[in-house]
Amino acid sequence: MKAHRVGAIVLRQVYEARHNLDRFTDALYWPVIDVLLWGFMSVYLGHRDGAKPGFASFLLGTAILWGVFRNFQRDVAVGFLSEIWARNLIGLFSTPLSVSEYVSGLIIVNLLKAAAGMVVAGLVAWIFYSFDIFPLLPRLLPHLGVLMVFALAVGILVTGLIFRYSTRIQSLSWSITGLLMPFSCVFYPLDALPRSMRPIALALPTTHAFEGMRLVMSGGPIGLPDLVAGYGLDALYLALATVAFTRLFQATRSRGLLVKLE
């Protein structure tokens, strides 16, 4: 892996962000809208009789962190899609650039975007709802790491599927997290799910990340069992996604589909 080629991909995405309003919208607009929406909801629910103390903070905090997960996964896949839309893949991969260098460049850019989105969303939550997520960040970060690694695994799988099945299935890039959301226990604890669905939830790193985050936000310590389960599942899914990507990429080249992607 060569740093100058990873840097070239970062540069390409930075130029894109400079000229393309969509990138700004993805990075900042939706996180802010999410926080405003969930902020109003949490204020309303927090004032109802019987609301648990800190309920509004839970909702806002998890809304911010779910946004980071969703945006990172989507942006990895959309970054790749933008090369297909521009018919730029053949040009890029006729250079010494490797797939791992390309993906590394995308990861760096989208980590920065996710961080920017989180900071802006956190500021909005602080200004409008007096919810300050920043002091919690050092203890939330290990759980956030679980989310990011899983987002990367999902992004890699979606990218492999787009290689193989072309842009027919490109909507997976921005919709697959919606499928995961009900089972990820983002806004409610695992106990709230019907018993039959809990095994699905427990098989997702996101569930363990949000369970751990709720513990931190309620003033508890870093949830070690959740972290171990989260990173263990992450390692499994990342390995599976990498194997699936490699096979899908090979099948794409074998069928001559790489040059026909559009």
Place this chain on the structure above:
Amino acid sequence: MLLEVSALTKDFGDFRALDAVSFSVGAGEIVGLLGPNGAGKSTTVHALLGFILPTSGTIRLFGMDPLKHREAVFARVNLISPYVGFPPRLTVFENLLVYARLYGLKNGRETIRALLGVLGIEDLRDTPFSQLSSGEATRVGLCKAFLNDPDFLVLDEPLANLDPHAALQVRARLIEMQRQRGTAVLYTSHNMAQVEELCDRVIFLDRGRIIAQGTPIEVTREVLGEDRPAPALREVFLSLGGRRPRESA
């Protein structure tokens, strides 16, 4: 030999797109890869560049398997093709600078400025790619193709959208690279006059097979079966097209 292709075969299901294609390209040679639509030219080019995995056969570029030695091989190769686009919102200079970084050029900005000058498009350096005419876009593609001073160039219909003056400049540049650096070129085109003017050798493909190869005059004489005084590749092309219905009957 700089490029050696041996018994290259590619099947897409029941369809054989390439059937035991073998040829070579030496340093400093400009070789035309010709044939009607569907003959297998693009499949050959894409297999050379690793975009298509062959069913069987071998490809050696600079003595290496390009699939196993990507970095070493593709640092010395470049390509212009109708399949290659550029991000439309990036300016010409930004697009080329990304490629300069990918090739690890230390003097990327200067190289780009010089190439923009050679191809007469300095004034377009800050223009978004989406606003270029097809001829201007082709020149940007040529800038990219020359960026890394390649030892082996794959030019797929490189002059199709250029006016005669620009086409002349590009031909001059190619010949200069060939003479000064020994750059080898694999050239596909349907413009037989350009091919006769530029190519040292030509390879005619039809339905995945090589049906003739040699210098333009050798191929002309072999295919037409006449002792012609000068190459007539257009006639060769038309005669091959004329044979197809009879062959398939």
